Amino acid sequence: MAVGYNNVDVNAATKYGISVGNTPGVLTETTAELAASLSLVAARRIVEADQFMRAGLYDGWLPHLFVGNLLKGQTVGVIGAGRIGSAYARMMIEGFKMNLIYYDLYQSTRLEKFVTAYGQFLKANGEQPVTWKRAATMEDVLREADVISLHPVLDKTTYHLINKERLAIMKKEAILVNASRGPVIDEAALVEHLKVNPMFRVGLDVFEDEPFMKPGLADQKNAVVVPHIASASKVNKQINTLQYKCTFLGQALPYVFYYSQWTREGMATLAALNVLGKIKGYPLWADPNRVDPFFDETTPPPAACPSIVNGKQLGLSASSKM
Numbered sequence: 001m002a003v004g005y006n007n008v009d010v011n012a013a014t015k016y017g018i019s020v021g022n023t024p025g026v027l028t029e030t031t032a033e034l035a036a037s038l039s040l041v042a043a044r045r046i047v048e049a050d051q052f053m054r055a056g057l058y059d060g061w062l063p064h065l066f067v068g069n070l071l072k073g074q075t076v077g078v079i080g081a082g083r084i085g086s087a088y089a090r091m092m093i094e095g096f097k098m099n100l101i102y103y104d105l106y107q108s109t110r111l112e113k114f115v116t117a118y119g120q121f122l123k124a125n126g127e128q129p130v131t132w133k134r135a136a137t138m139e140d141v142l143r144e145a146d147v148i149s150l151h152p153v154l155d156k157t158t159y160h161l162i163n164k165e166r167l168a169i170m171k172k173e174a175i176l177v178n179a180s181r182g183p184v185i186d187e188a189a190l191v192e193h194l195k196v197n198p199m200f201r202v203g204l205d206v207f208e209d210e211p212f213m214k215p216g217l218a219d220q221k222n223a224v225v226v227p228h229i230a231s232a233s234k235v236n237k238q239i240n241t242l243q244y245k246c247t248f249l250g251q252a253l254p255y256v257f258y259y260s261q262w263t264r265e266g267m268a269t270l271a272a273l274n275v276l277g278k279i280k281g282y283p284l285w286a287d288p289n290r291v292d293p294f295f296d297e298t299t300p301p302p303a304a305c306p307s308i309v310n311g312k313q314l315g316l317s318a319s320s321k322m
């Protein structure tokens with residue numbers, strides 16, 4: 001179960017009349033949050049500083065100890081401004097007042113409107129407004145941005161999108177984050193680039209030969225690496241509050257019950273509803289970017305398949321109800 005379906009040969013599946021379902025929407029914010037975390041951790045050299053501290057090497061404040069990059073007023077570059085790329089951009093812009101440059105095959109009008117409105121808000125409050133730019137080429141993003149996060153789908157147009165030549169045009173102290181798919185970066189070229197550019201830093205959730213890393217990557221202090229954990233999150237939800245009599249205080253105190261809602265539970269729900277929908281002969285859900293109605297605990301899920309990526313090619317009908 002996943003939103004990314006690069007591991008499935010969709011054309012072959014379509015040829016044999018097999019539907020391919022995915023799980024969009026439920027992991028957008030969690031993946032964007034992980035990309036934002038990697039950006040911060042890399043910018044402020046948190047892992048290096050943590051290891052230094054634990055090794056007992058800290059013997060007093062020094063003006064130049066672990067100097068990192070301040071994000072405020074810098075430029076964030078997003079390659080692939082779809083669901084996750086746009087959510088990540090909003091976090092970095094609103095959280096750190098960064099300017100945006102993005103590259104996508106399609107215009108992201110909603111994202112542009114968000115940055116414009118936020119810029120106006122900042123201006124009205126006497127602050128420097130944030131700005132946005134849609135880049136004509138991906139190279140423009142690589143040249144201009146201080147932090148670059150990769151969020152495209154993996155296909156033949158994005159395989160090794162970041163290669164030796166493109167790394168070379170990035171700023172020497174840039175930060176590169178990848179929470180999309182490993183092969184979007186030529187990882188061997190990245191290792192070489194990290195070796196000769198110690199102030200260039202990366203945050204990686206995904207790897208070219210997952211679960212393995214290319215030789216040398218683990219030795220690089222300027223790389224932060226985590227094991228594909230972008231969707232590994234949960235929310236604790238309160239379900240009930242009871243009063244109980246506290247014996248020593250002699251008064252009623254609230255007793256709160258929680259349960260955890262896991263992101264991967266949401267993904268599993270969409271995957272299961274895709275299967276159920278197919279068995280029942282349901283139509284395709286009209287907008288796979290808006291799957292919230294499938295999680296409304298007060299009503300039964302809609303009689304539709306939440307997201308079948310080759311539904312149109314297979315001639316499946318679309319649901320008119322939203």
Ligand SMILES: NC(=O)c1ccc[n+]([C@@H]2O[C@H](COP(=O)([O-])OP(=O)(O)OC[C@H]3O[C@@H](n4cnc5c(N)ncnc54)[C@H](O)[C@@H]3O)[C@@H](O)[C@H]2O)c1
Nearest residue numbers: 004031080081082083084104151152153154157179180230
């Ligand atoms: N690390 C994780 O655990 C994790 C979790 C969820 C999704 N993902 C990955 O994140 C990526 C984005 O997912 P999403 O739900 O936002 O998908 P999405 O389809 O909403 O967005 C992808 C965007 O990439 C753009 N794009 C496609 N080809 C491009 C190209 N050649 N150059 C620039 N842009 C291009 C598309 O136009 C689209 O806007 C996928 O690769 C997915 O597999 C990873």
Ligand SMILES: O=C(O)[C@H](O)CO
Nearest residue numbers: 001002003004027231
């Ligand atoms: O594409 C996805 O959904 C993720 O990589 C799985 O967490």
